[in-house]
Amino acid sequence: MKILVCISHVPDTTSKINFTDGDTKFDTNGVQFVINPNDEFGLTRAMWFKEKQGANVTVVNVGGPETEPTLRKALAIGADAAIRVNTEAKDGFQVAKELANVVNDGGYDLVIAGRESIDYNGGMVPGMLAGLIKANFVTNCINLEVEGTNATAMREIDGGKETVSTSLPLVIAGQKGLVEESDLRIPNMRGIMMARQKPLSVVEPTNASAETNSVKFEKPAPKGAVTLVDPDNIDELVNLLHNEAKVI
Amino acid sequence: MSVLVYTESEQGKFKKVALEVASYAKAVADQLGTTVTAITINAGDTSELGNYGVDKVLQVTNGDLDKFNANSYASVIEQAAKQEGANVVVLSSSADSKYVAPLVAVGLEAGYASNVVEAPSSTAPFTVKRTAFTNKAFNMTSIDTAHKVIGVSKNAFGLVASSGNASSEDFSPSIPASGVTVQSIDKATDKVTIADAEIVVSGGRGLKGPENWGMVEELAEVLGAATACSKPVSDLGWRPHSEHVGQTGKPVASNLYIAIGISGAIQHLAGINASKVKVVINTDPEAPFFKAADYGVVGDAFEVVPALIEKLKAFKAQNA
Numbered sequence: 394m395k396i397l398v399c400i401s402h403v404p405d406t407t408s409k410i411n412f413t414d415g416d417t418k419f420d421t422n423g424v425q426f427v428i429n430p431n432d433e434f435g436l437t438r439a440m441w442f443k444e445k446q447g448a449n450v451t452v453v454n455v456g457g458p459e460t461e462p463t464l465r466k467a468l469a470i471g472a473d474a475a476i477r478v479n480t481e482a483k484d485g486f487q488v489a490k491e492l493a494n495v496v497n498d499g500g501y502d503l504v505i506a507g508r509e510s511i512d513y514n515g516g517m518v519p520g521m522l523a524g525l526i527k528a529n530f531v532t533n534c535i536n537l538e539v540e541g542t543n544a545t546a547m548r549e550i551d552g553g554k555e556t557v558s559t560s561l562p563l564v565i566a567g568q569k570g571l572v573e574e575s576d577l578r579i580p581n582m583r584g585i586m587m588a589r590q591k592p593l594s595v596v597e598p599t600n601a602s603a604e605t606n607s608v609k610f611e612k613p614a615p616k617g618a619v620t621l622v623d624p625d626n627i628d629e630l631v632n633l634l635h636n637e638a639k640v641i
Numbered sequence: 642m643s644v645l646v647y648t649e650s651e652q653g654k655f656k657k658v659a660l661e662v663a664s665y666a667k668a669v670a671d672q673l674g675t676t677v678t679a680i681t682i683n684a685g686d687t688s689e690l691g692n693y694g695v696d697k698v699l700q701v702t703n704g705d706l707d708k709f710n711a712n713s714y715a716s717v718i719e720q721a722a723k724q725e726g727a728n729v730v731v732l733s734s735s736a737d738s739k740y741v742a743p744l745v746a747v748g749l750e751a752g753y754a755s756n757v758v759e760a761p762s763s764t765a766p767f768t769v770k771r772t773a774f775t776n777k778a779f780n781m782t783s784i785d786t787a788h789k790v791i792g793v794s795k796n797a798f799g800l801v802a803s804s805g806n807a808s809s810e811d812f813s814p815s816i817p818a819s820g821v822t823v824q825s826i827d828k829a830t831d832k833v834t835i836a837d838a839e840i841v842v843s844g845g846r847g848l849k850g851p852e853n854w855g856m857v858e859e860l861a862e863v864l865g866a867a868t869a870c871s872k873p874v875s876d877l878g879w880r881p882h883s884e885h886v887g888q889t890g891k892p893v894a895s896n897l898y899i900a901i902g903i904s905g906a907i908q909h910l911a912g913i914n915a916s917k918v919k920v921v922i923n924t925d926p927e928a929p930f931f932k933a934a935d936y937g938v939v940g941d942a943f944e945v946v947p948a949l950i951e952k953l954k955a956f957k958a959q960n961a
Contacts, residue, residue, distance in 0.1 A: 520743025553828030624940030
């Protein structure tokens with residue numbers, strides 16, 4: 394089985410979010426970049442398929458050279474090869490079109506992406522990719538088993554979960570549950586050394602067009618101070634929630 | 642030329658998000674000087690949609706669509722958009738709608754903006770405001786294609802009543818074969834879900850152990866709320882993953898969010914920030930959550946929560 398894991402290069406979850414160039418660009422100054430958490434659950438599940446079922450795992454990112462350390466980290470965790478599509482990611486549709494080209498070229502059976510990236514939160518690349526390559530698609534995926542060309546997946550739905558049967562070729566959008574937090578791997582020295590020798594190929598983009606355009610960023614308005622209520626006067630809290638906030 | 646909105650229903654009844662996206666579609670239609678058409682799948686009585694600005698309903702009734710299926714539903718919405726000549730398609734942010742929207746966008750070759758919180762700020766170029774960086778920022782996004790797909794954030798635009806009548810007609814699209822088959826659904830029907838809840842009551846590590854969740858559940862019951870938890874609590878296995886809210890868990894956009902014994906790590910706050918009113922109960926006055934909350938109680942949850950339950954019961958009895 395050939396697996397492609399899509400890796401988004403995103404600011405660390407604790408990053409302070411600021412903008413530059415008249416609020417049109419994300420300020421990367423002092424920001425640590427990591428593998429998108431939802432993608433990391435998928436990558437770790439892919440490692441399981443590699444170790445238990447002999448799958449071959451390639452990781453891919455659409456982005457500039459600055460994303461290569463993130464791809465190297467995925468190689469250090471255990472992926473066999475990496476691909477970087479050498480273009481700036483402008484919107485979900487453009488990224489999906491570039492990825493579709495990579496999938497068609499490489500003949501992958503299973504594509505694992507994250508439910509959404511924690512920076513743009515579009516939640517659209519995996520679905521668009523599945524639509525473009527006409528593969529089966531399961532989103533919010535919290536469990537995945539593959540036997541031959543048959544797959545069983547579990548999807549989180551509002552208020553529960555559902556189990557589906559499907560088949561390869563398949564695209565899944567994963568999240569926590571695909572593996573547990575405690576299953577995530579920190580690259581060890583041997584992995585880091587080996588990652589230096591693994592192939593990271595840079596492919597030129599198809600120059601797919603973006604369909605949307607980021608015009609400007611805004612930060613939420615600063616919040617007013619908290620109203621503190623004395624723990625011995627909980628009546629006051631009920632009163633505030635009813636009469637002032639009007640939420641009960 | 643009308644604006645098409647997918648109005649979801651469950652067991653024949655419209656979800657609240659369906660009425661919210663109908664309200665949003667009406668606002669877009671007013672800006673474009675056109676009408677709103679809703680597409681419904683096995684919805685039953687559709688007259689309620691008229692109260693939220695829908696002019697016409699395309700009603701699909703098909704036993705093959707009883708269980709949600711992303712490919713089939715996306716195809717139905719796409720065929721409806723084509724029949725109506727709709728350039729704008731509006732969907733909600735429910736799990737199912739977020740599943741369908743990217744497929745619809747590919748089918749219509751449409752630009753898609755998700756997590757949209759306001760009516761378009763302009764229609765030429767077509768520009769919407771969406772959340773980004775997990776609620777830590779907003780992004781103004783223009784959709785530059787002829788067809789546009791908009792995913793509206795939950796509880797952001799709200800319900801806007803409108804007087805009107807929605808005419809209804811049967812719609813019989815072709816249903817493509819799907820490669821994904823639902824085997825089983827495991828869904829608690831007696832509990833309020835985090836996605837649908839107006840109020841969410843959430844517990845953190847400050848509650849010391851899973852055995853102390855009785856009062857969280859009781860508070861939720863009094864308020865008709867859903868229960869949730871912080872990431873450490875789900876990682877420790879005190880509560881199921883499905884209750885984990887935050888950046889890597891479920892997003893919360895309720896009217897009221899009550900955090901008990903949660904310090905308020907940046908990742909947690911990002912996931913619950915879209916809630917309108919936040920209350921924090923914590924022994925530590927330095928907990929970062931106090932900076933994000935509207936109301937706070939510095940105190941021991943084991944005293945404050947039982948007191949709150951008692952006062953709320955009295956309040957309910959009085960206002961019943």
